[in-house]
Amino acid sequence: MSSPKAKVLLVGMGGVGSVAAYSLEYGGKAEVTAVLRSDYQTLIDDGFEFESVDHGKVNCFRPTNITKSVEEAMEKYGPFDYAIFSLKNIPDISPIEPLIAKCYTPEVGILLLQNGIGIEKPIFKLFPEAYVMSGVTMVSSTLYGRKVVHVATEHVRVGAYDNGKIPYEKQVAKCKKFIEIYSTDKNDIIYDENVNFSRWRKLVYNACVNSSAALTDCDIGRLEVFGAMDPIVRPAMREILAIAKSDGVDLPEDVIEFMIRSDDGEWYPPSMLVDMRKGNYCEYQVILGNALDIAKENGVPAPVLSCMYHLLHVVQMKTQEKKGKFVLPEVRPLPADNFQIKYLN
Amino acid sequence: MSSPKAKVLLVGMGGVGSVAAYSLEYGGKAEVTAVLRSDYQTLIDDGFEFESVDHGKVNCFRPTNITKSVEEAMEKYGPFDYAIFSLKNIPDISPIEPLIAKCYTPEVGILLLQNGIGIEKPIFKLFPEAYVMSGVTMVSSTLYGRKVVHVATEHVRVGAYDNGKIPYEKQVAKCKKFIEIYSTDKNDIIYDENVNFSRWRKLVYNACVNSSAALTDCDIGRLEVFGAMDPIVRPAMREILAIAKSDGVDLPEDVIEFMIRSDDGEWYPPSMLVDMRKGNYCEYQVILGNALDIAKENGVPAPVLSCMYHLLHVVQMKTQEKKGKFVLPEVRPLPADNFQIKYLN
Structure with a gap:
């Protein structure tokens, strides 16, 4: 009897996220629920095409579940064993903490497959006992329309980012379990003791x-x-x-x-x-x-x-x-006006 | 009997140069020979229109002489009492020294009506005894097509930039003479002891x-x-x-x-x-x-x-x-190639 598949939430199906989703499904040990915003309908209607150095030509890929929001994903397919955040990391525009809040459970392993430094700690402010995994990806992959052009082998270093609350071994075990799920014969997923x-x-x-x-x-x-x-x-x-x-x-x-x-x-x-x-x-x-x-x-x-x-x-x-997030007044304000940018919704 | 008009070469009829040319002709003490490149034919055919805070609406202005090059100006109308350089100051692209060389005489007063700092000294390398005048203009004027939109009064500070060879008083006298020629009832041209x-x-x-x-x-x-x-x-x-x-x-x-x-x-x-x-x-x-x-x-x-x-x-x-000054190779050169940019003519 094979063990049941891990339930993996994946938020952000750009170049990096699409390759991760494909690998997870390809490996057969995970069932991916993808969350997309702008490309949702394209993925539903047509699926994504891959031109991949690891997987060759793939005409049409869709992860097991496709949703428009983390809320919808959680309602229909949650809770999850792992939640991967592979969207662009722009906290000044769209912070991921509210998304994490929507899928958080004490057991979920949160993987940040994102650029930057010092991006893990803010999560502990919200959930001090969260299992946070930090992923540094070397995959060279870009999404054009519905086509993923993937030119350098999926090479990801993943490490447990110690929350200091739960025994570290337990955090490492959750991380290593994920690496086992994520690893296939095509990619190169490495446990990184020092992901920082x-x-x-x-x-x-x-x-x-x-x-x-x-x-x-x-x-x-x-x-x-x-x-x-x-x-x-x-x-x-x-x-x-x-x-x-x-x-x-x-x-x-x-x-x-x-x-x-x-x-x-x-x-x-x-x-x-x-x-x-x-x-x-x-x-x-x-x-x-x-x-x-x-x-x-x-x-x-x-x-x-x-x-x-x-x-x-x-x-x-x-x-x-x-992008129309705010409109500046026609006449430039003077210092005495104490002008503040007003963001539109 | 009125004294003969000063012969003034003016290189560069953009926003700043056009207003200077107009003032010099308007004052009646100078005869301007303008050198233009891209706008030569426009000035010849149609003249420049002014919407000027100092001179009001002017339908059609042309300086006394209009030429395509400093050489042509020198041949037809030189030598000059003064040479004004009012073109954009981009020595990395088009240094003005070659232009100065073409109109230089031991008597010419060279006025740099240009932006920047330390722009005077390079002239002395070429002509150690040159009369160099440094001009800082506050005129707010832009040329659009054939129309000069001039919104802030022509206010220019001019000083003699000591060449250290000719008695300073003589250099100052040449500069003050120019200010007299340049000044009108509309503009504000000031002798600046410390133009630096x-x-x-x-x-x-x-x-x-x-x-x-x-x-x-x-x-x-x-x-x-x-x-x-x-x-x-x-x-x-x-x-x-x-x-x-x-x-x-x-x-x-x-x-x-x-x-x-x-x-x-x-x-x-x-x-x-x-x-x-x-x-x-x-x-x-x-x-x-x-x-x-x-x-x-x-x-x-x-x-x-x-x-x-x-x-x-x-x-x-x-x-x-x-702008097509050079073309880079299709494949990015490697360090071993010792690649150097080759400028086209």
Whole structure:
């Protein structure tokens, strides 16, 4: 008799989430309930197509259950053994805590398959005893319409993020159980004792290459050819190394050159640049903002990251304006007006 | 018997140059030979229209002579008593030294009616005994097609920039003579003993507001509402004050708030932002680059300005690529390729 399938909630079927959903169903040990917003009807009507380095050509994939909201998922298919959050990490626009609140049970293992640093702790404010798993994904996958183009093997490092309340072994066991469910003959899911190291390591690229790419509208190749590496990217990366060190993570110096060379041969547009070009929000808050919070707390100077962060903050506000989140008055307010942005619903 | 009119060469009939040309002809003491590139035919065929705070509505203005190049001007109408350079100051793209070389005589007074700091000295490398006059203009004027929209009174501070070779009094006399020619009952042309002070003062706005506006695609009003003033603009302005001080110019601290409030009531897009939006080159080199050169020489830290400078450098390179100044290879070169950009003609 085979053991019953694990019930997995998966919120966010973009490039990363779609590959995870496929792997989980493909492995046969999980039943995925996916939550989608904008692409819900497309997935219902047509399914997603895959052009995948791991799974080849897949004409039509649909996870077991498809819902429009976490509430609906919980009502119809909950409670869940695991809840994966694989949506873009933009807490300044749409924080995930309210979503977690809607699917939380004392037993659910929450996996954050998202960018950024220091993204786990906020969950403990809400649920001090939550099982939080932190996932750093190296999958290179993008959703275009209904097509998932997946070009680099699904490689994910997952670790238990200690809540300090439940015995750590129990948290690790829940995490390892999930890795067993998630692992297939096609992907590479690794238990990571020190997932914070992996997060900081990934941040060396994301905080520095992504940000300068987004602010200049240039891919990593152009950043190099146009002379951004020495005066911006490398100094910013050294700042990340210093902040990581203050956070107890000792990254080797050569990670800098590794990251700078990681897209060699390609005019590769980092994700934040892609977001910009599409007029989408970018993950500057969890990638730069959270790192700078740690820098401030630990007294580590980070002038390059700080400058880029504040410029990106302005850009994010402008994106909000463009998306109609608020309307500025026709005449620019004077200081005496004590103007505050009023968000529309 | 009236004295003969001064022969004035004016290179660059944009917003600033057009108003200067008009004033010089209006004053009746100068005969202007204008040099234009892109708008040459428009000026020849239709003349420029003015909607001017100083001169009211002018249906059709043409300076006395109109030419396509400094060479043509020199051949047909030279030599000149004065040569005004009122074109955009982008030495990384089109340095003005070659233009000066084409109209230089030991007697010509060269007026730089341009943005930036430290823009005078390079001329002495070419012509150590040149009469160089430095002009800081507060005219708010823009050319749209053939129409000059001129909204703030032509207010220009002009000073002799000592070449250290010719007696200073002689240089001052040439400068004051020009001011006499340039002054009318409509404008406000002031001899400025310390024009470097005025340049640094203007730079407080230009280096800080222009740069952050250009990098975020936001006007000064949005910069304020979106929170750029405290973390970017004010710190950058303090950097300019420190660099100016190291250059012997003691700007009062309150110039910072003056500049921040200088466009109050208007969602005003600074010139560098306008350039960006049009896909044009921007004056980052003379505004930021030259200030940072002085900072470096004098050991003044300027992390915010430096970060914005290097980002703008990348943006300027991208503008060059977009304008077809060079074509990048389809496949991104590897470090071993020792790739160098090849400029097309």
